[in-house]
Structure formats: structure tokens, C-alpha cells
Amino acid sequence: MGLGWVLARLPYRLQMALGRRFGDLAYHIIGERRRIAAVNLRLCFPELDADARQQLLREHFQSVGMGAIETALCWWGPTEKIESLAHIEGLENLEAACARGRGIILLSAHFTSLELGVRMAKRPLRELGYITTAMYKAPHDPVVDHVMRTRREAHIGGSSIRDDDVKGLLKALRRKDAVWYAADQKPPKRLGTVVDFFGQPARTHIALSRLARMSKASVVPFFTLRCEDGSGYRLIILPAVEDQLGQDEAEDARTINALIESVARQAPAQYFWLHQRFKRAGYNPYKAAAEADT
Numbered sequence: 001m002g003l004g005w006v007l008a009r010l011p012y013r014l015q016m017a018l019g020r021r022f023g024d025l026a027y028h029i030i031g032e033r034r035r036i037a038a039v040n041l042r043l044c045f046p047e048l049d050a051d052a053r054q055q056l057l058r059e060h061f062q063s064v065g066m067g068a069i070e071t072a073l074c075w076w077g078p079t080e081k082i083e084s085l086a087h088i089e090g091l092e093n094l095e096a097a098c099a100r101g102r103g104i105i106l107l108s109a110h111f112t113s114l115e116l117g118v119r120m121a122k123r124p125l126r127e128l129g130y131i132t133t134a135m136y137k138a139p140h141d142p143v144v145d146h147v148m149r150t151r152r153e154a155h156i157g158g159s160s161i162r163d164d165d166v167k168g169l170l171k172a173l174r175r176k177d178a179v180w181y182a183a184d185q186k187p188p189k190r191l192g193t194v195v196d197f198f199g200q201p202a203r204t205h206i207a208l209s210r211l212a213r214m215s216k217a218s219v220v221p222f223f224t225l226r227c228e229d230g231s232g233y234r235l236i237i238l239p240a241v242e243d244q245l246g247q248d249e250a251e252d253a254r255t256i257n258a259l260i261e262s263v264a265r266q267a268p269a270q271y272f273w274l275h276q277r278f279k280r281a282g283y284n285p286y287k288a289a290a291e292a293d294t
Helices: 002-007 012-029 031-044 050-076 079-084 091-099 114-120 122-127 142-155 166-174 207-215 249-264 285-293
Strands: 086-089 104-108 132-136 178-182 192-197 200-205 218-226 233-237
Touching: 002 050, 012 031, 012 050, 031 050, 031 285, 050 079, 050 114, 050 142, 079 086, 079 114, 091 122, 091 218, 091 233, 104 114, 104 207, 114 122, 114 218, 114 233, 122 132, 132 142, 166 178, 166 207, 192 249, 200 249, 207 249, 218 249
Parallel strands: 086 233, 104 178, 104 218, 132 178
Antiparallel strands: 192 200, 218 233
16 A cells, blocks of 8 residues: 555656556466456457467556556545546536436446546536445455545545445435446346357346436446557546336346447457456356466
């Protein structure tokens, strides 16, 4: 935590250079995650040859390293610096959703700059009369959990909501908060269905459809991508999609996966490939890759 506090105060370009080196180091040290990411890239980008996928894998680890620095920047960085790095695209879509006067689900996914993007969304949402908060999965370490919650709540706005606190989420939406929600985590069996993601069958959450119906919230796609020229971050806000979500939860899951995929293809190295996204009953490509390396 102390190292993060120090890193948050360095010049931005130095921070990103250090992040890339951290990612290079992680690539060599974290063999299991490297294998998982390599399998994901092979499944999702069959059109690339082996050399191109290897290059993408290295770039992904560099992006993960930069994401670690960006988390420290989010937690301890000065507001003026962070807001100067934000480039908002589609603000009119957010304004249209706010004009409906409902709670807002900021539909997103695990891109490596996600932590910083949520903080960057605070100002435009506050100006539109909304408090921002986020669901999160509590880490096992109580110190990290405490710091994560307190720093997020200091800089984002509302109280953090644990990923198993459905009542807390619905309460926040009904009081017309804006809640950041990642729709790409692997779900428990009772809350998932198998639909395509990057042309591969993937277990996908169906909870978002139910939450939108129960809360009558607007569902606004919101993604954060790092600018390739080093000038900051694209805050991509797309038109609300709640009207596209119906009674067929599997079809809703396909719609959401297609949306996430369309953004991930814009900057594939920045999507989080370190999870076993395609493991399901009777199919485990990650086990075969691990056995091949031993």
C-alpha cells in the first residue's frame, strides 16, 4: 500500500513506463496466468498466427502492469491530474439516461483501466445529479479490502456494494444512484447460461437482465480504454440498452457479450484475459495447456 501511495505521485508517463516493466516481470513470473491468457487468445483470435498472438500476449501483460499503477493512481492520485486524462465520448447518451430520472447501471467489463475509469465518471455523473458507486468482490486480505473500500468511497462517491449484496444493489438503484457493474465474470450455475463470446461458448451471467427489470434502471454501457498515444483515457458511453433486454435471458446475455466483444476488439491487449472464461462442464482447455507445459 505504501508503494502504491508513492507510485501515485509520479509523473504520468513515468507511471505508465513502470507499469509496462511490471507487466514484463509478471509475464515471466506468473506462469499459470500466462498459460490461461495464451489459451484465451488462441480461442478468441484464431485468425492471428502464433507470432501475432505471442506479441498480443506480451502487450496484454504490459497493460495489466499499467492497470496496477492506474489502481494506485485511482486510490491516491490528485483529482486535477486524473480529470485532465479523461476524454469522454458519448456524454449525450449519459445525459439522456439521467433525464429519465431512474437509477443507472453502468454496464461494463474487466478492462485493465477499469478502476480509474470509475473514478473519472464521478464528475460528469455528479454534475447530472447522480452519486456513483460500484459492486466489488471482496479480496481475501483484510488490509487490501479496507483500503480498497475506503479509497473507492472517498473518490467515487457512494458506499461500495459487495458482489453478493443484491438487496444493497437494488436499494442503490431505487434511490437513483449510478452503479458500475461488470457483466463478464463467470457466474454460479444458477445464474448463468452458455452463449457465444468471441465465437466461443462461454458461461455468462444472466443477473443483469433480472436486475434491470426489478429496479427499472437504465442500463448504460460504459467502458474505459487507455489511449494508444499516451494522452489519457477514452471514457466510452454508449446509448442505453435496457429496451433491448427482454424476457429471454439467454438472448440478453448474447446481446451483452456482443457489446463487450465489440469494445474489446478495439483494444484487445486491454481486455482482461487472465480468467478461465471458457471453462465449463466437460470442457477445460486450460488443463490441457497446463499438462502440455509439464
